Amino acid sequence: xxxxxxxxxxxxxxxxxxPVLRDVSYVVEPGxxxxxxxxxxxxxxxxxxxxxxxxxxxxxRVVRGPGLAVSYVPQLETVNWNFPVTVADxxxxxxxxxxxxxxxxxxxxxxxxxxxxxxxxxDLAARHIRELSGGQQQRMFLARALIRRPSLLxxxxxxxxxxxxxxxxxLHLLDDLNRDGxxxxxxxxxxxxxxxxxxxxxxxxxxxxxxxxxxxxxVPSVVEQVFGARMEILQHLGLPLVVDSAEGVDSPRRAx
Amino acid sequence: xxxxxxxxxxxxSYQFFVKGFLAASLAGALCGLLGVFITLKGMSYIGxxxxxxxFGGYAAAxxxxxxxxxxxxxxxxxxxxxxxxxxxxxxIGADAAIGVVTTASFAxxxxxxxxxxxxxxxxxxxxxxxxxxxAWVDLWLLVGVLxxxxxxxxxxxxxxxxxxxxxxxxxVSGVNxxxxxxxxxxxxxxxxxxxxxxxxxxxxxxxxxxxxxxxxMLTDSFGRMLWLSTLIGTVCGAVGMYxxxxxxxxxxxxxxxxxxxxxxxxxxxxxxRGLSRTAGMDDHTDAxxxxxxxxxxxx
Numbered sequence: 001x002x003x004x005x006x007x008x009x010x011x012x013x014x015x016x017x018x019p020v021l022r023d024v025s026y027v028v029e030p031g032x033x034x035x036x037x038x039x040x041x042x043x044x045x046x047x048x049x050x051x052x053x054x055x056x057x058x059x060x061r062v063v064r065g066p067g068l069a070v071s072y073v074p075q076l077e078t079v080n081w082n083f084p085v086t087v088a089d090x091x092x093x094x095x096x097x098x099x100x101x102x103x104x105x106x107x108x109x110x111x112x113x114x115x116x117x118x119x120x121x122x123d124l125a126a127r128h129i130r131e132l133s134g135g136q137q138q139r140m141f142l143a144r145a146l147i148r149r150p151s152l153l154x155x156x157x158x159x160x161x162x163x164x165x166x167x168x169x170x171l172h173l174l175d176d177l178n179r180d181g182x183x184x185x186x187x188x189x190x191x192x193x194x195x196x197x198x199x200x201x202x203x204x205x206x207x208x209x210x211x212x213x214x215x216x217x218x219v220p221s222v223v224e225q226v227f228g229a230r231m232e233i234l235q236h237l238g239l240p241l242v243v244d245s246a247e248g249v250d251s252p253r254r255a256x
Numbered sequence: 257x258x259x260x261x262x263x264x265x266x267x268x269s270y271q272f273f274v275k276g277f278l279a280a281s282l283a284g285a286l287c288g289l290l291g292v293f294i295t296l297k298g299m300s301y302i303g304x305x306x307x308x309x310x311f312g313g314y315a316a317a318x319x320x321x322x323x324x325x326x327x328x329x330x331x332x333x334x335x336x337x338x339x340x341x342x343x344x345x346x347x348i349g350a351d352a353a354i355g356v357v358t359t360a361s362f363a364x365x366x367x368x369x370x371x372x373x374x375x376x377x378x379x380x381x382x383x384x385x386x387x388x389x390x391a392w393v394d395l396w397l398l399v400g401v402l403x404x405x406x407x408x409x410x411x412x413x414x415x416x417x418x419x420x421x422x423x424x425x426x427x428v429s430g431v432n433x434x435x436x437x438x439x440x441x442x443x444x445x446x447x448x449x450x451x452x453x454x455x456x457x458x459x460x461x462x463x464x465x466x467x468x469x470x471x472x473m474l475t476d477s478f479g480r481m482l483w484l485s486t487l488i489g490t491v492c493g494a495v496g497m498y499x500x501x502x503x504x505x506x507x508x509x510x511x512x513x514x515x516x517x518x519x520x521x522x523x524x525x526x527x528x529r530g531l532s533r534t535a536g537m538d539d540h541t542d543a544x545x546x547x548x549x550x551x552x553x554x555x
Binding site for chain 1 (some may be wrong): 294348390410411413414415417418420421422424425426427428429430472475477478479481533534
């Protein structure tokens with residue numbers, strides 16, 4: 001049996017006196033692909049940051065596997081796309097320098113070329129980051145994360161604010177990386193477009209409400225508890241599909 | 257023709273001008289180089305505030321019997337570290353706290369100079385810079401700080417770039433972001449100290465910002481921006497000092513006016529394309545008003 005990458009045991013986190021997370025126990029196993037689902041303010045990003053190690057828990061403990069390498073991909077919406085860097089500059093910056101002058105070594109340049117090739121954006125290396133499409137931007141950040149050769153990849157809302165095609169691209173890309181053995185944990189509030197397609201989910205609302213496959217987690221009782229609204233769950237092509245429940249909702253059209 | 261040439265080269269026959277010219281060029285280079293990080297990190301306000309804070313040290317040091325550069329240097333360093341510490345905690349409005357600390361320090365300087373008289377550089381020189389105020393020690397200080405800044409930016413290039421572009425991800429990728437911020441603040445305070453007698457308290461922020469903004473208008477590459485900004489700062493410093501001699505205007509004023517002129521020329525030459533490159537130049541993932549990186553939880 002392989003050791004877990006990270007184990008959270010009874011973790012709580014308080015910010016400014018307000019509890020953001022309470023009593024969260026969760027284990028990230030090697031090769032796992034998990035989506036943390038919940039609405040804004042449910043503690044998803046805080047949980048991601050606890051996994052990253054950029055926040056320390058107020059209660060409980062976080063145990064990380066020895067020598068664990070974690071990479072992080074931020075939300076695209078939080079990035080300054082006007083910053084003066086090219087795709088290659090952006091990728092190389094996360095690699096620890098091996099000499100005292102700024103110019104990358106031949107080995108480093110080869111590594112950048114290899115990871116860009118793997119993600120299908122080798123021809124964009126010299127482009128300014130502003131010139132990329134949403135899918136290409138996400139691939140560039142994945143390249144920056146992968147050049148550190150992580151065993152765990154954490155992504156914050158990777159499909160937030162992107163179009164449908166980009167969402168499909170990102171999903172397929174992450175699935176490929178996971179099949180290559182990379183453990184992935186991401187946050188999302190998109191139940192239909194993202195969460196329903198993942199192998200494992202963790203439903204969060206300040207604490208873990210449910211965890212399991214999408215069929216086990218995306219059920220009316222859990223969705224209502226997590227999102228605070230009653231929704232209907234349909235089945236579409238074998239996947240759960242969440243729709244707003246008409247019950248108790250005043251449609252503007254009906255109100256006229 | 258001969259008379260014109262004589263007029264043009266005349267200032268170089270005076271040692272005080274040669275020192276001032278060299279110092280202004282070095283000060284321009286230093287501010288241009290440092291300004292790239294300052295503007296991209298959204299720290300222009302901190303640069304402005306820090307120059308005012310150091311003014312207090314200039315005024316207080318002679319009264320305490322401490323050599324001016326040592327006193328002002330220690331004062332500047334303490335102010336920089338205090339600002340860094342304040343900016344990293346968001347329990348109080350960091351920009352307001354920095355405003356209070358720096359303007360209070362400036363006011364203290366004015367009060368000390370008014371009450372006890374000026375025992376250091378002339379008051380006007382400190383505010384607006386002076387062609388006469390450059391001693392050999394100032395020149396050597398500038399050389400030392402410039403060499404130090406180049407060494408720091410060369411050795412820590414990748415970490416500083418990562419911290420400037422994406423502090424959150426840099427922090428979780430093994431970069432000590434707090435240390436990078438502190439190093440940048442120390443270089444900034446030493447640079448302001450070294451350039452103050454040439455450029456002046458009230459104008460030094462402009463020489464940090466304008467060359468970097470002009471460089472950004474001309475390039476999309478961080479590496480090119482660094483050397484372009486340094487070059488623009490050097491040329492503006494040299495030309496500004498030269499004009500200061502002929503126009504009999506404080507050197508800081510002419511240096512900033514030359515910078516502003518270059519900005520206008522590049523703005524017109526790039527027909528707004530350059531300006532669009534500078535849009536959101538100091539936008540950051542972190543909402544901190546001072547743009548010093550503080551990893552914060554978002555629920």
